[in-house]
Amino acid sequence: MNDRPDSQTIENRTFDEIQIGDKASLTKRLTMDDIKLFAIMSGDVNPSHVDDDFARSSRFHEVVAHGMWGGALISTVLGTQLPGPGTLYLEQSLRFHAPVTLGDELKVTIEVIARDPSHKQLTFACRCENQDGVLAIEGEAQVIAPSEKVHRPRTVMPQVRLTERGRLHEILHAAKLPAPLRMAVVHPVDHDALLGAIAAAKHSLIIPLLIGPVARIQAAAEEAQIDITEYEVIDVPHSHAAARRAVELIHEGRAEALMKGSLHTDELMHEVLKRDGGLRTERFISHVMAFDVPTYPRPLLITDAAINIHPSLEQKRDIIQNAIELAQAMEIGIPKVALLSAIETINPRLPSTLDAAALCKMADRGQIHGGLLDGPLAFDNAVSEIAAKTKGIVSPVAGRADILVAPDLESANMLIKQLKYLADATGAGLVLGARVPIVLTSRADEVISRLASCALALLLVQYQQRSTLPPEV
Known part of the structure; x- marks a missing residue:
């Protein structure tokens, strides 16, 4: 049986259970974490090797991806799936045909092509393809397969966050x-x-x-x-x-x-x-940041931290609609929109709670479309299901927000910078509502943030072009 990543146990296959033609595979995306962990393990922490600057370090990325990462994935399949625990690695020869770069998804497949019963040895054909089906790595590996059955609990590896x-x-x-x-x-x-x-x-x-x-x-x-x-x-x-x-x-x-x-x-x-x-255009212009927060299980969009200082109710309607459009371009089908305030109840002395209530009703009447709105919600109730449950909030948005709409620019700006500098978050931003998307970079932005901002603009233009196409006959 093949090892499943979500299984609580791991089991090998002995030499006698394995036949020529048996296969196993694994698919994984290459991230900077993989490269930085390699640098830490090997002691090679030259800044030019682990810098996020794509333009200056892409060659190193390819070398590491080929020599270390691709070979390591093949070893992982052999050691955890086929044959599995108890396998002794003898030899590996690999040929590299195409670069593997950051963000690529590599599918590793191994297949038994020879058996040596006298020495319990197996020879595997190894093949690695990227997400486009391009052959990146191929070769062979020889192992000594285990003779005894191993069935044990899966080791829980410690989390490493970079x-x-x-x-x-x-x-x-x-x-x-x-x-x-x-x-x-x-x-x-x-x-x-x-x-x-x-x-x-x-x-x-x-x-x-x-x-x-x-x-x-x-x-x-x-x-x-x-x-x-x-x-x-x-x-x-x-x-x-x-x-x-x-x-x-x-x-x-x-x-x-x-x-x-x-x-x-x-x-x-x-x-x-x-x-x-x-x-x-007919819409007010607004700014949206798409954040990747290590402790949050999905992309998190935050608006508006750069354009509208004290947005009116009318401006907030467009701010929300702009963010919903970007979320849909990112393939978030019906984004959940949390309208932030200091509390989750309506208080006439707190204008942001009145605006949140009005915006929810506007969504009910079709004045805002494409998303699921709820508010007012305090920040903890918007992003934590536990906090929302503790406060007795029953909502499809609470604890699962895709978009956070701040009441004003000051609160949005502070929220974004807190996430970046205290929560290790990385973001990409766009100005929306104009005739074209605008990449609004900062001198402090890393290259990956600038690249992702350009990618967001590309996704948005692609989405808008699809939306304006006439229906197929």
Whole structure:
């Protein structure tokens, strides 16, 4: 019998039970945790090896994924499934055909191709394919199979928590389209802004149009030691002109999204929000962060921490609708929306509770659609089923929220920064409600956050294009 990851026991197969043609397999996604754990175990903690900077460390990632990770997964299948406990590893030879990079999902399959009864030895053909069916690794392994049956409780391994999160890589993997997104990168004149855009381009998420003073962009490229010769650079004299030209490119149909570079958010949003020539729609514009929180079992969207300071009821309606649309683009079918306040009961002296009640009724009447709303809810009741049960709250949203809607910008901003700096969370953000998604990066953002933000923009554009297609006849 094959070992099942959810089983409480583990059982091997003896040599006499195994025949030529028997198979076993395992599927696992490669995360930065795997690479960092290898670095810790081997003592190789060179920053250039474990840096989250995709552009500078991708070669190391591929080498580790091939030599360590792929071979380790094959060993795992042999040691836990076929033959299982009691197996003695003799020899392994592998050939590497394609790179395995962060976020890839590798399927490992082993098959018995030879038996040596005199020595109880088995030879296995080993094959590793990625999520697209591309052969990455193949080879053979020889083992001595156990002669005695082993049936024992499964060892519970200790949890190791590192800074990298698998769900951001899942977003990157999900955002694979036939063509990358044409993105206007506004004023990328420093190392961080330019590096994030080029890393997204290297991952086929975007085709960057670099807009700014060409001399400063080239100087930033030299500082970051990256080659930008294959990308279009649009020369403008300063950041104001860069923001204006980026918006013009959207109107001209040359760009499908915007990315903030080395300029203040107000500069970019001033051009976006212009009544004549801007990118306004019928909706209010808002900001959404998609967070990967280690202690929370699902992606968590938080809004609005960057645009609307004291949103009105009308603005909150659009803030919620924007977040629901992004959640659906992330394949969260009917997102659960928690309307946050300090308490879970309606109190006329606390306006956020009145707004929450009104927004829930608006959803009942179809003024907000696509999500399941409840509120007011205190933060603990929104994310903890135990807290909600203790307080006697019966709700399909309480304890299971996908979207948290804060009452104002201050509370949303503090919540986001608390999650990031105290709860080890990693996030990716977008400005929504304009004609195109806007990647609103911060100088403190890691490269993975910038990449995931571009991937979110790509997913949103893909979702919007599907939504506008005529129904099939």
